[in-house]
Amino acid sequence: MMEGDGSTQYKGVNHTEPVAAAPSSGLSPSFREIYEAELSYVWHTLRRLGVRDEDLEDLTHDLFVAVYRRLDDYDRTRAIRPWLFGFAYRLAADYRRLARHRREVPLGELEPVDAGPTMDQQLARAHQRKLLQLALDCLDLNRRAVFVMHDVDGCSMPDVAEVLGIQLATGYSRLRSARQLVTAAVHRLRAKGGHE
Amino acid sequence: MTTEELEPLTTEIEALIAADRDSSPVPEGVRQRTMRRVEWTLAAGPAGGGSDGGNNAGDGPGNAVPDAATTAAAGGLTKIISVVAVSFKKNGAAGAGIHASVTEHQPTPLAPQPLAITSITPTPPTLIPSNHLSPMVTLPSRTTIVPPNARPSSQPIASADEPVPERDTDLAAERALLVEARQAMSAGNSAGALDAVNRHASRFPAGRLGQEREVIAIRALVAAGRVGEARARAQRFKTNFPKSMALPAIDTLLGTNP
Numbered sequence: 311m312m313e314g315d316g317s318t319q320y321k322g323v324n325h326t327e328p329v330a331a332a333p334s335s336g337l338s339p340s341f342r343e344i345y346e347a348e349l350s351y352v353w354h355t356l357r358r359l360g361v362r363d364e365d366l367e368d369l370t371h372d373l374f375v376a377v378y379r380r381l382d383d384y385d386r387t388r389a390i391r392p393w394l395f396g397f398a399y400r401l402a403a404d405y406r407r408l409a410r411h412r413r414e415v416p417l418g419e420l421e422p423v424d425a426g427p428t429m430d431q432q433l434a435r436a437h438q439r440k441l442l443q444l445a446l447d448c449l450d451l452n453r454r455a456v457f458v459m460h461d462v463d464g465c466s467m468p469d470v471a472e473v474l475g476i477q478l479a480t481g482y483s484r485l486r487s488a489r490q491l492v493t494a495a496v497h498r499l500r501a502k503g504g505h506e
Numbered sequence: 507m508t509t510e511e512l513e514p515l516t517t518e519i520e521a522l523i524a525a526d527r528d529s530s531p532v533p534e535g536v537r538q539r540t541m542r543r544v545e546w547t548l549a550a551g552p553a554g555g556g557s558d559g560g561n562n563a564g565d566g567p568g569n570a571v572p573d574a575a576t577t578a579a580a581g582g583l584t585k586i587i588s589v590v591a592v593s594f595k596k597n598g599a600a601g602a603g604i605h606a607s608v609t610e611h612q613p614t615p616l617a618p619q620p621l622a623i624t625s626i627t628p629t630p631p632t633l634i635p636s637n638h639l640s641p642m643v644t645l646p647s648r649t650t651i652v653p654p655n656a657r658p659s660s661q662p663i664a665s666a667d668e669p670v671p672e673r674d675t676d677l678a679a680e681r682a683l684l685v686e687a688r689q690a691m692s693a694g695n696s697a698g699a700l701d702a703v704n705r706h707a708s709r710f711p712a713g714r715l716g717q718e719r720e721v722i723a724i725r726a727l728v729a730a731g732r733v734g735e736a737r738a739r740a741q742r743f744k745t746n747f748p749k750s751m752a753l754p755a756i757d758t759l760l761g762t763n764p
Contacts, residue, residue, distance in 0.1 A: 342541075345541060345544075346537075349532050349537055349540070350529075350531045350532050353532045354526075354529050358526070367536060367539070367540055370532075370540055371540050371543045371544055371547070374540070374541075374544045375544055375547050375548060378544065378548055378751075379548075434525075435525040435528060438521065438522045438525035438526070439522075439525050439526045439529060441522055442519075442522040442523065442525070442526050443526075445522075461515060461519075461523060462523050462526065462527065482511075482512065485512065486512055486513070489512070489513065489515060489519070492519060493516060493518075493519055496518065496519065496522065
């Protein structure tokens with residue numbers, strides 16, 4: 311199952327389509343639906359924003375608690391993933407403010423990724439994911455968020471700018487430099503690993 | 507600059523992104539455990555006094571992102587719940603009821619519990635060893651999620667950059683009473699539990715742990731055989747907390763599940 315394929319369908323809520331109903335009382339069924347459908351998206355978004363694997367469960371918990379409390383604010387005529395990304399971005403920002411969570415990884419100190427001959431495609435994709443993760447670690451959160459939201463999630467730049475609270479031009483500028491930095495990091499990592 | 511003016515992603519980077527999009531789904535055990543933790547946290551009521559009434563992002567244009575939503579890391583009891591949940595995880599007791607005591611060097615895993623009223627009752631904080639704290643619980647005692655485009659609010663918003671607030675003595679006092687109530691319940695002393703929750707209600711009529719108190723009270727009334735009173739109290743609870751995550755558990759306890 312691809313968490314990011316956007317194909318998830320569930321009652322009334324879809325990340326690309328408006329939500330039909332807005333339960334307003336009781337244990338909101340839409341919350342559970344959002345949780346079930348978007349847990350993987352939230353999980354991997356937090357990871358892409360630099361949350362360490364061992365902290366993903368805690369941060370995911372925090373995010374859904376916050377989502378539940380703000381569910382009434384969600385505009386059900388809009389896509390849900392950009393809205394969820396806003397939570398993830400703020401959580402990741404708070405998380406990274408703590409010194410022990412900061413991962414400022416100079417390129418020269420990155421460990422090489424062995425992306426060489428793999429036993430099977432699954433292993434190769436695991437290598438690719440690892441490589442991208444290491445490359446993303448070279449970005450500050452602002453660039454990283456734009457890159458993840460635009461190039462990984464496929465959001466439009468106006469949506470990115472709205473969710474992150476930045477000017478459109480700033481978004482494009484960050485995306486351009488993020489792409490350059492990621493590309494450079496990938497090349498550096500591959501070179502250090504001695505593989506294509 | 508526009509999208510057209512950007513240099514396109516290289517096929518190499520696109521391939522890496524495609525691989526990352528194809529990441530595995532979250533394991534079922536993690537999915538269930540995380541949902542249970544969310545339920546526990548929400549059943550405990552607003553975290554750190556909450557900030558739901560803070561900013562007004564909902565008034566903004568378009569799909570306003572969440573404003574000032576509090577996290578589970580915010581304040582007192584919620585933090586403790588997280589600690590307990592993590593302790594369960596570390597002790598290999600995923601899915602165990604949070605009501606069970608957690609002690610240092612837990613000798614045996616805790617038995618899994620059905621999602622019932624007991625599963626939303628936090629473990630007494632005094633039983634949590636400090637060396638079981640996860641990195642999460644060393645977050646500032648009040649962490650606030652503020653959307654990047656949230657409008658300014660008249661209410662101050664705490665952030666991780668601000669000094670850690672002083673110990674919340676009211677919350678500590680509230681918690682102590684509920685710990686007493688839970689311990690009485692654990693000892694089969696429903697009268698003692700009711701006494702403790704009544705004292706809580708008297709001292710903290712608008713306390714932050716009001717939902718928690720009511721859930722314990724309903725449990726205690728059922729345990730004491732005062733089912734009619736329990737139902738009446740549950741009805742008031744539903745009126746006062748129509749969105750509480752504890753409602754299904756209360757229905758289960760009273761046998762009123764639809």
